Amino acid sequence: MNGPYLDFEKPLAELEHKIEELKSLVSDEKLEMWEEISRLEKKAERLRRDIYSKLTPWQRVLLARHPKRPYTLDYIELMMTDFLELHGDRLFGDDAAIVGGLAWLDGQPIIVVGQQKGKDTKEKIKRNWGMARPEGYRKALRLFQMATKFKRPIVTLVDTPGAWCGIDAEERGQSEAIARNLREMSILPVPIVVCIIGEGGSGGALGIAVGDRILMMENAIYSVISPEGCASILWRDSSKAPQAAQALKLTAQDLYHLKVIDKIVPEPLGGAHRQPTEAANILKVEILKALNELKDIPTEDLIKLRIEKFSQIGIFSEELE
Numbered sequence: 232m233n234g235p236y237l238d239f240e241k242p243l244a245e246l247e248h249k250i251e252e253l254k255s256l257v258s259d260e261k262l263e264m265w266e267e268i269s270r271l272e273k274k275a276e277r278l279r280r281d282i283y284s285k286l287t288p289w290q291r292v293l294l295a296r297h298p299k300r301p302y303t304l305d306y307i308e309l310m311m312t313d314f315l316e317l318h319g320d321r322l323f324g325d326d327a328a329i330v331g332g333l334a335w336l337d338g339q340p341i342i343v344v345g346q347q348k349g350k351d352t353k354e355k356i357k358r359n360w361g362m363a364r365p366e367g368y369r370k371a372l373r374l375f376q377m378a379t380k381f382k383r384p385i386v387t388l389v390d391t392p393g394a395w396c397g398i399d400a401e402e403r404g405q406s407e408a409i410a411r412n413l414r415e416m417s418i419l420p421v422p423i424v425v426c427i428i429g430e431g432g433s434g435g436a437l438g439i440a441v442g443d444r445i446l447m448m449e450n451a452i453y454s455v456i457s458p459e460g461c462a463s464i465l466w467r468d469s470s471k472a473p474q475a476a477q478a479l480k481l482t483a484q485d486l487y488h489l490k491v492i493d494k495i496v497p498e499p500l501g502g503a504h505r506q507p508t509e510a511a512n513i514l515k516v517e518i519l520k521a522l523n524e525l526k527d528i529p530t531e532d533l534i535k536l537r538i539e540k541f542s543q544i545g546i547f548s549e550e551l552e
Contacts, residue, residue: 237293243282246275279500286450289473291482292458294450295429299504301511302361303330303345303388306428309511310518311336311343317377319370323403326367328359328395329439331374336386337519342378344371344439345388348429361430362395365408368438372412375419384422384522387439392457394435409438416441417541418534422525424518427451427483427492428503443537444521445491447483448514449498453491454481491544494521 236244250271253264286294294300307314311334318325331344346363349355371387378385394405416423416439423442431440431453447453456464458472461479465471480486483495496517503510525533 235298237290237297239282239286239290239293243275243278246271246278250275283500283502287473288452288476288479288482288485289458291450292452292472292476294502294504295452297502297504298350300429301503301507302350303347303390303428305507306388306426306511306514307334307343307345309508310515311341314343317370317374320366320373322369323366326359326364326370327357328361328363328391329367329371331371333383336515336522339519339522340381340383341386341522342374342383343386343388344374345428346391346435346439348390359395361391362393362435363391363438364395364397364400365403365405368394368405368408368412371439372408372415375412375416378421379419382421384424384525385419385442386518386522387423387425387442389425389427389431389436389440389453390429391432391435392430393432394438406434409434412438413441417538420530420534422522422528422533423537424521424525426496426514426518427453428514432457441537441541443525443533443540444493446494446496446514446517446521447486447492448496448503448510449483450502451483452476452481453483453486454479489544 250268253268253271301309314332314334316330316332320326328346329344330347331342334341334343346361347358348361349358375385394400394409425440425442425445427436427440427445427447429448429451431451433455436453456479458476458479459469461475462471463469465475480489483492486492487495494517496514498513499506499509528536
């Protein structure tokens with residue numbers, strides 16, 4: 232079972248449920264039943280490939296938000312060893328929406344930081360749905376500075392609808408905290424690999440997303456605003472979110488074409504939530520490739536290339552007729 236199923240997956244859901252029912256009824260000696268199951272499994276595989284080969288931007292939004300999709304702590308557990316979580320920003324408190332600490336990736340010591348959504352109501356409230364307050368970004372910055380001190384590369388895992396926009400966050404300097412991270416990350420003298428694993432929402436994502444290599448999961452999204460927010464502003468109607476998703480160019484495929492990201496990381500057929508371990512293994516390989524590419528670049532060149540990389544995003548030219 233990989234539910235809950237999304238609306239566009241309903242035909243596949245019916246077929247998979249039928250296969251499961253048959254498997255629960257069949258006995259080893261009923262050869263004809265196993266032949267029927269095999270036929271249905273092949274049909275399900277064809278349907279699965281057909282559905283996921285032509286996803287719309289809105290359907291990718293729904294996959295990026297899937298409640299069973301692996302979150303930051305899932306990827307850390309599946310990809311890394313000896314993770315030691317560190318807490319607090321040394322200024323105000325500890326923000327559970329951002330997690331981070333020391334870890335080992337394939338025998339290499341790293342600093343890892345990411346947004347963490349909750350899996351049930353209690354944890355969602357604790358993690359504030361992955362929407363960090365200023366102390367979360369300041370905790371992340373403290374870890375980035377630690378990485379500099381101990382010369383460890385940084386891996387960030389981005390998955391947030393956006394930064395928290397409550398009065399408490401504004402009172403404690405939300406915009407300053409994010410802006411400081413953007414500035415400081417741009418000149419950190421260690422390699423930084425950014426992985427967009429789910430939702431990359433606005434400044435909330437950018438606060439930990441300045442890096443030398445930007446990897447993006449195949450069904451993740453990355454945008455200046457949510458489709459619902461965009462639709463509410465443009466059409467005063469959040470139900471037009473699917474149209475907004477199309478216009479925002481928020482998919483990995485669009486962003487690779489626009490050179491906002493460096494690599495699309497493939498997911499198991501049907502999305503990372505169907506096979507989390509396989510998804511994590513694929514992402515791990517790409518992170519290691521990126522770190523290997525960056526490890527021998529001199530510090531001055533690393534910073535220069537990082538600044539140039541982000542300076543070139545959005546550059547365009549006009550040709551006069």
